[in-house]
Amino acid sequence: MRFLQLKTKITDMSDQFEKVQLLIKEVEAAQPETAEALEAFRIQYLGSKGLVKSAMEGMRVIPAEQKKEFGQVVNLLKQVAEDKYNQLKEHFEAQKEAASVGAMDLSRPAESLPLGARHPVSITLNRIIRIFEKLGFVVADGPEVEHDWYNFTAMNTPEDHPARDMQDTFYILDAPGMLLRTHTSNVQARVMTSRKPPIRIIAPGRVFRNETISARSHAQFHQIEGLYIDEGVSFADMRQAMYYFAQEMFGKTEIRLRPSFFPFTEPSAEMDVWLGTETEEARRLTKGTGWLEILGCGMVDPQVLENCGIDSTRYSGYAFGMGIERQALRLFNIPDIRMLFENDVRFLSQFTAVQ
Ligand code: DAH
Numbered sequence: 339m340r341f342l343q344l345k346t347k348i349t350d351m352s353d354q355f356e357k358v359q360l361l362i363k364e365v366e367a368a369q370p371e372t373a374e375a376l377e378a379f380r381i382q383y384l385g386s387k388g389l390v391k392s393a394m395e396g397m398r399v400i401p402a403e404q405k406k407e408f409g410q411v412v413n414l415l416k417q418v419a420e421d422k423y424n425q426l427k428e429h430f431e432a433q434k435e436a437a438s439v440g441a442m443d444l445s446r447p448a449e450s451l452p453l454g455a456r457h458p459v460s461i462t463l464n465r466i467i468r469i470f471e472k473l474g475f476v477v478a479d480g481p482e483v484e485h486d487w488y489n490f491t492a493m494n495t496p497e498d499h500p501a502r503d504m505q506d507t508f509y510i511l512d513a514p515g516m517l518l519r520t521h522t523s524n525v526q527a528r529v530m531t532s533r534k535p536p537i538r539i540i541a542p543g544r545v546f547r548n549e550t551i552s553a554r555s556h557a558q559f560h561q562i563e564g565l566y567i568d569e570g571v572s573f574a575d576m577r578q579a580m581y582y583f584a585q586e587m588f589g590k591t592e593i594r595l596r597p598s599f600f601p602f603t604e605p606s607a608e609m610d611v612w613l614g615t616e617t618e619e620a621r622r623l624t625k626g627t628g629w630l631e632i633l634g635c636g637m638v639d640p641q642v643l644e645n646c647g648i649d650s651t652r653y654s655g656y657a658f659g660m661g662i663e664r665q666a667l668r669l670f671n672i673p674d675i676r677m678l679f680e681n682d683v684r685f686l687s688q689f690t691a692v693q
Contacts, residue, residue: 354396358411361389365419373430376423383419390416455690459560459678462666463542466562469586470540473579475564478539480525482546486515492527492645493602501601506548508557518546522563523602523659526638529565530646535653536568542662553674560662565638567648567655573605573637576656580635584611587665594629603636603657623668630668633660 365383370376383389393412400408456464467477480488486497495501505520525541541563549555566575577595584593592612600606610629613620624630635658640650663675670689672678677685 354393354400355408355411357396358393358408358415361393362411362415362418365415365422368422370426373434376426376430379426380423384416384423390419453690455687457678457686458666458670458672458689459662461689462662462669463560463562465587466583466660466662466665467540467542469583470564472586473538473582475538475540475566478525478529478541480519480522480528480541480543482519482544483510484517484519484524486517488524488527489517489519489521492531492642493523494639494641494645495601499601501599508546508548519543520547521545521659522561523657525563526565526602526642526657527646530567530643530648535648535655536566537655538566538568540564551676553676556663556675556679558679559675561659562662564658565655566657567638567643567653569653571637571653571655573656576635576637576658579656580609580633580658584609584632587611588613595635598634598636600634600636602639602642603634604639606634606636609633609635609658619671632665633658635659 361383368379370379381388385391390412393415397405397408397412489507490499490502491497507520508518510516510518522541522543522545525539525543529537529539529541543560543562544558545561546558549557551557564579566579577593580595581593584591588611594610594612595607596610598606598608608631610631612628613624613630615621615624615626615628620628635656638655638657640654643650643653643655663678666672666678667675
């Protein structure tokens with residue numbers, strides 16, 4: 339009984355060696371001719387239930403002193419199968435690529451890409467920027483999520499100042515002292531605290547106010563700010579710059595400066611442009627008065643200069659700020675401000691021809 343058992347073992351053992359040798363020969367002879375046949379080859383030999391794996395399982399019946407040798411033979415089988423597989427895989431992939439290049443029609447005309455259009459707000463902004471660039475202003479930038487100090491305090495509107503009520507503000511609850519800027523005037527403070535006069539900048543950008551959305555107003559809109567600081571800048575300089583802007587933007591026209599109040603300018607004014615009362619549109623836009631209100635402006639309050647570290651006994655300057663959307667509505671005869679923010683391509687694509 340014992341003897342028999344041993345005999346079986348020996349037979350099993352040589353069977354196992356033989357089996358692996360045969361498999362090696364089989365693999366060497368295999369010639370999968372398609373990618374599918376190669377995949378079948380992979381599953382048959384290298385798959386998780388494949389022949390290499392089951393050959394490895396033969397290890398169980400191999401006596402300890404021959405295990406090493408058996409392991410080497412099985413490894414050889416595995417190596418031979420893997421090499422064959424990798425080599426043929428590369429071959430079939432190259433074949434496939436060559437075939438697809440052949441099928442490509444390189445003379446076919448490319449599909450045309452739809453051309454985008456500038457947004458009417460950008461078109462209006464760009465026109466205004468170009469006008470002020472001719473006067474030597476350069477574009478400056480500031481953050482939309484702003485610190486209270488730049489938006490209000492530096493601009494002469496301390497925390498308890500009633501003028502803060504002029505602009506209904508979105509505060510960031512998770513970040514005390516932070517808000518969505520209510521005007522582009524924050525860029526004035528940003529620039530004055532980081533550069534030395536002379537300063538001559540315009541700052542276009544998006545601003546936010548907690549306002550009811552209607553055909554005439556929105557909780558987000560755009561403004562452009564201007565600031566000029568140097569020695570001896572006067573109110574007359576400001577008026578002339580504003581007059582020049584009005585001529586360039588509206589054609590030959592008159593302007594009117596009405597006394598007003600802004601915390602950061604003294605004196606302050608609001609500028610109207612004469613559209614007249616002749617056309618229906620002009621009467622509608624000006625509510626029958628002929629005058630269209632365009633912007634706020636004034637001489638920079640010396641306190642603002644001091645807040646930003648500029649010597650107010652040496653320097654003076656003017657500032658102005660205006661909304662863009664209303665001008666865009668007028669420029670393109672758009673009836674409702676909400677159309678500017680809906681991103682409806684049927685509306686926006688109408689501006690392709692405009693620069
Ligand atoms: N920041 C003001 C607003 O949003 C507009 C403004 C008025 C800006 C007068 C100025 C200025 O720079 O001088 O209502």
